[in-house]
Each structure stands twice: as structure tokens, then as C-alpha cells.
Amino acid sequence: MKWIEKEINISDVEQLLKDGHEVEVDSPDGYVPVTAFVDKGIYEEYLLKMEDGTLIRSNENHLYETPAGWEYAKDLVNKQSIFLTRNGHQFGHVTKTDNKIPIVDITVNHPNHRYYTESVSSHNTGVGKSLFMCHMAASCLTENRNVLYITLEMAEERIAERIDANLMNVPLDSLKNMPKTTYTKKMRKLQDKIKGKLIIKEYPTATASTNNFRALINELKIKKGFVPDILFMDYLNLCTSTRYKNNISAGSYFVVKAIAEELRGLAVECNIPIVSATQLNRTGFMSSDVGLEDTSESFGLPATADFMFALISTEELEEHNQIKVKQLKNRYNDPVKNRNFVIGIDRAKMRLYDVEEEAQAELITEPKEKGIRTKSTMSWDKFKEEKKKVGLGKIVV
Secondary structure, eight states: OOOOOOOOOOOHHHHHHHTTTTOOEEEEEEEEEEEEEEEEEEEEEEEEEETTSOOOOOTTTOOETTTTTEOOOOOGGGEEEEETTTEEEEEEEEEEEEEEEEEEEEEEESOOOOEETTEEEEOOOOOOOOHHHHHHHHHHHHTTTTEEEEEEEOOOOHHHHHHHHHHHHHHHHHHHTTOHHHHHHHHHHHHHHHHOEEEEOOOOOOOOHHHHHHHHHHHHHHOOOOOEEEEEEGGGGOOOTTTTTTTTSSSSSHHHHHHHHHHHHHHHHHHHOEOOOOBOOOHHHSSOOOOOOGGOOOOOHHHHHHHHEEEEOHHHHHHHEEEEEEEEEEESSOOOOOEEEEEEETTTTTTTEEOOGGGGGEEEOOOOSSEEEEEEEEOOOHHHHHHHTTOOOOOOO
């Protein structure tokens, strides 16, 4: 195999992967393979200017590596920060501009999930909160439910592509190059089986509140006869609050808590479940066993939510194309029951699937008489150490 080393734009990676080339990118861990290209849509611009003049344009959720760990671009605004670069540590400054730009990302196959963006160490695309919601939206459609999907992060075309890939059971990349006749044939088959309707609505980041969503639901009912059975919100922290919209002095705790309360009120008013997502703080991002306290920006969010769970990815799970789900809060049932379980994840087709029962054996945390009870706060590595101490092939608790 002949390797060519050259500088290219990150947007060129998509075509190289489609053409069957193997692509590697430079990182603090050496050259690491690129496994996926992700077109994330249009975002507000956050500009990082390094002391050597290097400029990096990203969105608010871009992760940079600092001596204190991984930091979101939005948390570094107007601060003089230190960044890990190809030439060691260097000072840089992040500002939020008034521009909106297209954002793309890549996924790399390495336990540290990092690569150099213009010589600055960055983290690859996230665990998959949008993938999870797109899969759930597709599942609701197959059960003939009406689905309303509101996006404040990713372009509505990107959301539609992900749901199409899921329903058609085809890789996302091949969907774009699918012949029109093939696409039409697959779509007609879906229309014959699925009676539910899907409407996707995009709002600019940090511009829409429950007033906008309420007006949208009423308008769809009057003009299209569409009444949603479930609402997916991607994602909560990017909404605005009707109470704090013009109060710039309010802290993130009060604003995010108010957004959560207003969305819950909308759910009760419309008698529909609302599913949304949030992010972890720095501590939770670097942890393999998170809790409610690891919620970013506001603990008022988990205090308001009726049901809350975390999606956790580790090196070991990624090797098996799995993701761990941990219940954090459950007002409908005992949260200790099935607290932890794993599911399969197919990122190419934007799908989740059940795994064999053996994959769950090491994650069960319910108490059992004459058994061993593990603590819910025990980390994955700690759990494996405890297994070795008792000398059992399996721990059933």
C-alpha cells in the first residue's frame, strides 16, 4: 500500500472515504485512522486565535485540550487559555463572532479520540446524543406515531438524512449517492408500512423558546391536521427562556432550569412526552461512570426532568460497537432496576440495536440474595478489579 502525506481541508476527508481511501490524521498519539466524516450543519462561529496567529473556526461545542482537561469553546470565550498544540503548549483566545458557518467533524479510531486541528489538539465527534434521538424518532415512526423533531443545533436536512438512513437501513454516506430510482423504491416501501408522519423544524441557535414551539404545534394542527404524539428537542440548552430572555445577568443555573421547567409545562399542556438532551461538564466528560452531578451548566435540569439517563462510551465498549446506558433518575419506576445496560450502535446507519444477553451480565447492579451487590458509583475499571478479587468468572447480583 502506498501512503501519501499531504495537508488537506477536513472537508476533503468525506470524498476520500467515499472513494475507498484509508485516511489517517496527525494527533498527539501519532497518526490515527479516520473512521467517519460528519456534516453537522450551520452553527454560530467561535473563533480561536493562537499567539502564533493560527485561526480555528468552530461551534460552541468544539472540544479543545488544555492542561485542565477538555474544554468546550463556549466555556473559553474571552479568557486567556493554554492549549495543547503540535509544538507544545501555547496561549490562545476564543471569541464568539456574529457569523454562522458550516461545521464538519471526523471520528478517529483511537482510545483518546483526539486529532490536530490546525496544530491544536481537538476531540472528535461526540458520543451520539443526536444519533440516539434520530433512532428513537425513526422507531416512533415505525410504530405509526406522529413525530415532531425540533433542531436548534444541526440543520434539518442533516436530521432528515439520518432518519432516512435509519429507516432504510443503509449507511449515511451511501444515501447521498443512491440512485433516484432506488431511493424512490425504498421510500415507497416505507410509506406503505409507516402511517406515522414526521415533521422536522429548525430554529437558529438560542433564538426559540416554548412560545415558538407552542405556536408551531398549534399552526401544524390548524394548517396540516398534524398532532404530534412525541416531540424531540435537539437540544434543551440551546433554547431560550421566556422568563430570562432579556435578563443577561441571570446565571446559567437559573436560565437552564427555567427552560427545563417551561418545556415540562409544554409537555403537560400538550399531553405529549418531550425528549431532549444535554451535555456533561468537564468532570463527567472524562468519567466512565457519570451521575446527576455531572450535568453541565445547571443542576436545576435534572431536578426538573422526570426521566434521565446517560450515554457512556469507553474504549472497551467501542471495540464491540456498543454504548452503555445508565439510569440517573426515574419518576416512573425504580431507578435501581436495570440501572446499567449496553446496546449496540451502528454509527454508519444511525441505528441502535439489542445485543446478546451475555453482554449485560457484567453491568447488572440489582441486589440478589446471597450474592454480591456492587455500588452504582463503581467505575468500570473498579468493577473489573472487584471481579478478580472474588475469583468468579461472572458476578450476578
